[in-house]
Amino acid sequence: xxxxxxxxxxxxxxxxxxxxxxxxxxxxxxxxxxxxxxxxxxxxxxxxxxxxxxxxxxxxxxxxxxxxxxxxxxxxxxxxxxxxxxxxxxxxxxxxxxxxxxxxxxxxxxxxxxxxxxxxxxxxxxxxxxxxxxxxxxxxxxxxxxxxxxxxxxxxxxxxxxxxxxxxxxxxxxxxxxxxxxxxxxxxxxxxxxxxxxxxxxxxxxxxxxxxxxxxxxxxxxxxxxxxxxxxxxxxxxxxxxxxxxxxxxxxxxxxxxxxxxxxxxxxxxxxxxxxxxxxxxxxxxxxxxxxxxxxxxxxxxxxxxxxxxxxxxxxxxxxxxxxxxxxxxxxxxxxxxxxxxxxxxxxxxxxxxxxxxxxxxxxxxxxxxxxxxxxxxxxxxxxxxxxxxxxxxxxxxxxxxxxxxxxxxxxxxxxxxxxxxxxxxxxxxxxxxxxxxxxxxxxxxxxxxxxxxxxxxxxxxxxxxxxxxxxxxxxxxxxxxxxxxxxxxxxxxxxxxxxxxxxxxxxxxxxxxxxxxxxxxxxxxxxxxxxxxxxxxxxxxxxxxxxxxxxxxxxxxxxxxxxxxxxxxxxxxxxxxxxxxxxxxxxxxxxxxxxxxxxxxxxxxxxxxxxxxxxxxxxxxxxxxxxxxxxxxxxxxxxxxxxxxxxxxxxxxxxxxxxxxxxxxxxxxxxxxxxxxxxxxxxxxxxxxxxxxxxxxxxxxxxxxxxxxxxxxxxxxxxxxxxxxxxxxxxxxxx
Amino acid sequence: xxxxxxxxxxxxxxxxxxxxxxxxxxxxxxxxxxxxxxxxxxxxxxxxxxxxxxxxxxxxxxxxxxxxxxxxxxxxxxxxxxxxxxxxxxxxxxxxxxxxxxxxxxxxxxxxxxxxxxxxxxxxxxxxxxxxxxxxxxxxxxxxxxxxxxxxxxxxxxxxxxxxxxxxxxxxxxxxxxxxxxxxxxxxxxxxxxxxxxxxxxxxxxxxxxxxxxxxxxxxxxxxxxxxx
Numbered sequence: 001x002x003x004x005x006x007x008x009x010x011x012x013x014x015x016x017x018x019x020x021x022x023x024x025x026x027x028x029x030x031x032x033x034x035x036x037x038x039x040x041x042x043x044x045x046x047x048x049x050x051x052x053x054x055x056x057x058x059x060x061x062x063x064x065x066x067x068x069x070x071x072x073x074x075x076x077x078x079x080x081x082x083x084x085x086x087x088x089x090x091x092x093x094x095x096x097x098x099x100x101x102x103x104x105x106x107x108x109x110x111x112x113x114x115x116x117x118x119x120x121x122x123x124x125x126x127x128x129x130x131x132x133x134x135x136x137x138x139x140x141x142x143x144x145x146x147x148x149x150x151x152x153x154x155x156x157x158x159x160x161x162x163x164x165x166x167x168x169x170x171x172x173x174x175x176x177x178x179x180x181x182x183x184x185x186x187x188x189x190x191x192x193x194x195x196x197x198x199x200x201x202x203x204x205x206x207x208x209x210x211x212x213x214x215x216x217x218x219x220x221x222x223x224x225x226x227x228x229x230x231x232x233x234x235x236x237x238x239x240x241x242x243x244x245x246x247x248x249x250x251x252x253x254x255x256x257x258x259x260x261x262x263x264x265x266x267x268x269x270x271x272x273x274x275x276x277x278x279x280x281x282x283x284x285x286x287x288x289x290x291x292x293x294x295x296x297x298x299x300x301x302x303x304x305x306x307x308x309x310x311x312x313x314x315x316x317x318x319x320x321x322x323x324x325x326x327x328x329x330x331x332x333x334x335x336x337x338x339x340x341x342x343x344x345x346x347x348x349x350x351x352x353x354x355x356x357x358x359x360x361x362x363x364x365x366x367x368x369x370x371x372x373x374x375x376x377x378x379x380x381x382x383x384x385x386x387x388x389x390x391x392x393x394x395x396x397x398x399x400x401x402x403x404x405x406x407x408x409x410x411x412x413x414x415x416x417x418x419x420x421x422x423x424x425x426x427x428x429x430x431x432x433x434x435x436x437x438x439x440x441x442x443x444x445x446x447x448x449x450x451x452x453x454x455x456x457x458x459x460x461x462x463x464x465x466x467x468x469x470x471x472x473x474x475x476x477x478x479x480x481x482x483x484x485x486x487x488x489x490x491x492x493x494x495x496x497x498x499x500x501x502x503x504x505x506x507x508x509x510x511x512x513x514x515x516x517x518x519x520x521x522x523x524x525x526x527x528x529x530x531x532x533x534x535x536x537x538x539x540x541x542x543x544x545x546x547x548x549x550x551x552x553x554x555x556x557x558x559x560x561x562x563x564x565x566x567x568x569x570x571x572x573x574x575x576x577x578x579x580x581x582x583x584x585x586x587x588x589x590x591x592x593x594x595x596x597x598x599x600x601x602x603x604x605x606x607x608x609x610x611x612x613x614x615x616x617x618x619x620x621x622x623x624x625x626x627x628x629x630x631x632x633x634x635x636x637x638x639x640x641x642x643x644x645x646x647x648x649x650x651x652x653x654x655x656x657x658x659x660x661x662x663x664x665x666x667x668x669x670x671x672x673x674x675x676x677x678x679x680x681x682x683x684x685x686x687x688x689x690x691x692x693x694x695x696x697x698x699x700x701x702x703x704x705x706x707x708x709x710x711x712x713x714x715x716x717x718x719x720x721x722x723x724x725x726x727x728x729x730x731x732x733x734x735x736x
Numbered sequence: 737x738x739x740x741x742x743x744x745x746x747x748x749x750x751x752x753x754x755x756x757x758x759x760x761x762x763x764x765x766x767x768x769x770x771x772x773x774x775x776x777x778x779x780x781x782x783x784x785x786x787x788x789x790x791x792x793x794x795x796x797x798x799x800x801x802x803x804x805x806x807x808x809x810x811x812x813x814x815x816x817x818x819x820x821x822x823x824x825x826x827x828x829x830x831x832x833x834x835x836x837x838x839x840x841x842x843x844x845x846x847x848x849x850x851x852x853x854x855x856x857x858x859x860x861x862x863x864x865x866x867x868x869x870x871x872x873x874x875x876x877x878x879x880x881x882x883x884x885x886x887x888x889x890x891x892x893x894x895x896x897x898x899x900x901x902x903x904x905x906x907x908x909x910x911x912x913x914x915x916x917x918x919x920x921x922x923x924x925x926x927x928x929x930x931x932x933x934x935x936x937x938x939x940x941x942x943x944x945x946x947x948x949x950x951x952x953x954x955x956x957x958x959x960x961x962x963x964x965x
Binding site (some may be wrong): 154157160161162163164246247248249251252339340423425426427428429430431432434435437446448562596 | 745746748749751755785786787789790791792845846847848849875876879921937941942944945947948949
């Protein structure tokens with residue numbers, strides 16, 4: 001292809017539309033360029049201004065999220081967030097969606113989502129030490145659900161297991177609103193030294209721009225644009241835009257990058273994720289305030305005949321772009337040679353503040369950097385508040401089912417059934433530092449060579465967010481906070497993965513705005529800032545959107561692993577104590593949905609001050625060694641929480657009903673800010689709660705091999721375990 | 737006491753192996769890169785788990801042809817204690833140092849969980865710290881741990897006491913219900929004819945610390961140390 005050819009492709013209105021740019025945006029393109037763009041340049045505008053890369057609908061609201069705390073080293077805006085965890089070490093983490101590709105090709109979509117998020121973390125100099133995920137699938141009865149679940153889990157495992165990074169936690173929901181748009185959100189937590197963190201701002205005019213990793217192929221071209229549009233019935237045809245992952249190459253890339261990072265040769269580094277070479281080169285140049293000249297014919301290519309357009313837009317995986325200090329090329333190349341990876345100098349930094357694309361000595365494109373990277377369109381989209389719903393009155397329940405039958409139904413439901421089938425397919429033990437395995441409140445890994453632990457969790461209750469975006473946003477953050485406290489970890493920061501429908505609909509935009517408001521309130525009160533995140537909009541098929549799903553990934557630190565808690569009741573535990581006030585909130589509860597068939601009502605309100613007091617108390621009790629058993633009360637309410645603790649420890653319990661009030665609301669209400677703890681020292685716990693101004697009550701005794709309520713409504717643990725473990729096993733039997 | 741850990745591209749449990757060897761021997765093992773042709777003078781060699789060469793072609797097939805494996809084979813012949821775990825077991829079978837092959841799990845899925853194992857041979861240099869009929873608890877984490885060998889080989893292994901570990905339940909019952917991955921005769925680990933090379937799928941190196949949830953794996957490393965000291 002010669003320069004003439006680049007310029008001979010006519011830029012028609014249809015071509016502009018195919019590139020996802022509307023008329024106004026194209027006018028802005030013409031203004032910025034001062035002329036008609038050529039096809040290469042149009043492609044670059046298309047991906048850079050896609051919703052996925054530019055955050056044009058969400059930016060206004062993301063800016064309102066709290067991002068600061070004393071321990072935050074790097075907030076949003078880099079590849080991942082960085083927090084100080086003491087002793088000169090930092091935790092680097094982020095969660096990112098791969099929703100659209102995973103629906104089209106579940107194995108590769110999920111696998112490359114995991115690969116991408118790990119690159120975001122190790123590009124900053126951190127070794128990944130834990131993976132988590134947050135998954136949403138359609139209703140179990142939907143014909144695609146089993147196939148998608150099977151492929152996604154295999155893809156996550158296939159990539160993470162091969163990388164040798166333990167997958168220590170996550171969450172999975174099923175709901176009809178995800179029938180046409182599943183959500184696959186992957187999170188990675190990495191560990192780095194505070195004084196050896198790498199950033200993406202390019203610097204040093206004349207410094208070499210270096211490409212490392214896999215060769216570039218034609219896969220994933222326009223993936224970012226695809227991820228910024230709704231689906232329709234023909235979405236399967238988009239399969240070629242899904243990338244193909246190679247975890248072995250990424251493992252080599254990880255080791256090679258960390259080896260290079262131990263030297264002093266790197267100025268800046270950025271992984272090539274969505275929008276590939278385009279996005280990485282523009283971001284590095286924009287952040288550093290420099291220009292770049294790229295020699296595209298020097299890019300390692302997987303196939304012959306590739307064009308500049310394809311090279312700039314390819315989303316081939318396992319690639320990195322670096323700026324090296326001058327004269328370091330040979331020494332750096334030797335490291336990549338050892339790991340048998342491509343290494344190519346493909347350009348240099350200039351003082352032009354322009355991106356100049358060269359192709360065999362001819363100019364294939366020439367664009368100003370800042371207007372593209374920084375001055376992308378930003379919309380203040382109209383939004384509508386979600387109408388509030390009434391609180392559910394327990395008197396409105398049919399009450400035709402016994403408590404034990406309700407428990408059995410809930411524990412065997414798709415919402416609460418054990419996820420063991422999923423997490424046993426993930427290597428959750430590799431690295432030898434897994435202290436709390438999946439299936440509890442948060443996963444915990446030890447910081448190698450220390451007695452310190454990092455706890456991590458992913459949380460969101462979409463049905464709450466749907467009913468009340470503000471309360472739901474608060475709840476997602478509060479639950480992450482609670483899950484960390486329940487292990488004994490001090491919650492430090494979150495990453496948010498905002499999954500919503502089409503923001504051009506005011507109702508959907510209102511969900512986004514409300515969720516941001518709720519998240520912000522919770523972050524402030526709980527001192528739990530946002531340090532990284534990702535937005536996935538247009539999760540709609542044929543005009544039907546998903547439930548709003550702002551998935552929160554929380555990270556905390558346990559200073560001494562000698563004092564941590566798990567959900568399993570231990571042999572010496574006697575009394576069960578509920579911390580936090582029981583108010584009997586049945587709105588949007590799983591009891592109401594599963595037993596009464598009603599998905600309605602106001603979700604449980606979140607009292608953030610009470611949340612903070614209870615969380616602080618729980619951590620103190622764990623640090624003092626007064627408790628080793630703790631579980632938060634969430635989906636399904638108190639009886640479900642106690643059942644999970646009994647099953648995990650294989651020890652039964654008898655609960656004592658309060659003297660008055662609705663039994664169902666007490667047993668199954670999903671009131672927030674609560675924990676169940678088990679202890680041999682109830683008096684000390686009650687006293688501590690009293691002085692911390694946290695409601696506390698003994699609710700039962702541990703022991704035996706059954707769960708009962710005041711001696712009645714008895715069910716054996718073996719039977720309950722079969723129900724709880726059996727649902728997903730049989731649901732997924734022979735799934736392909 | 738000196739030990740070495742062999743590192744192939746794609747191996748990912750090398751640090752777990754290093755931690756276990758260091759705990760048992762008191763000295764950090766030497767890490768030997770696959771492209772080397774010579775091994776240092778060591779008492780114990782460990783081939784750790786992971787996905788050497790991405791498990792492409794067949795698990796362990798490419799690593800088995802690495803330059804260092806010639807040196808490993810020489811040491812095997814010379815009687816040096818060699819432990820291959822998970823991918824290491826696959827590599828040792830592909831290299832012909834142990835009989836049989838590891839096929840895809842019967843479930844066709846990756847399995848990561850703790851499993852009970854029956855110690856079938858308490859005199860081997862890998863299991864001398866355990867008692868007859870002991871049941872231990874180690875994790876597994878593999879996709880291809882389904883042990884296969886022809887009937888003659890299996891009978892020979894059994895006859896010579898070379899089946900060292902079998903999948904079982906907490907009470908030591910070995911039957912199809914306790915067969916984790918479809919392995920023939922529930923075999924989880926075997927030794928070579930000389931008795932100095934053990935290949936096993938489970939991970940004793942992930943059961944060496946109370947924070948792991950158990951320390952049953954220590955016995956296996958301690959056995960090797962006892963045997964060679």
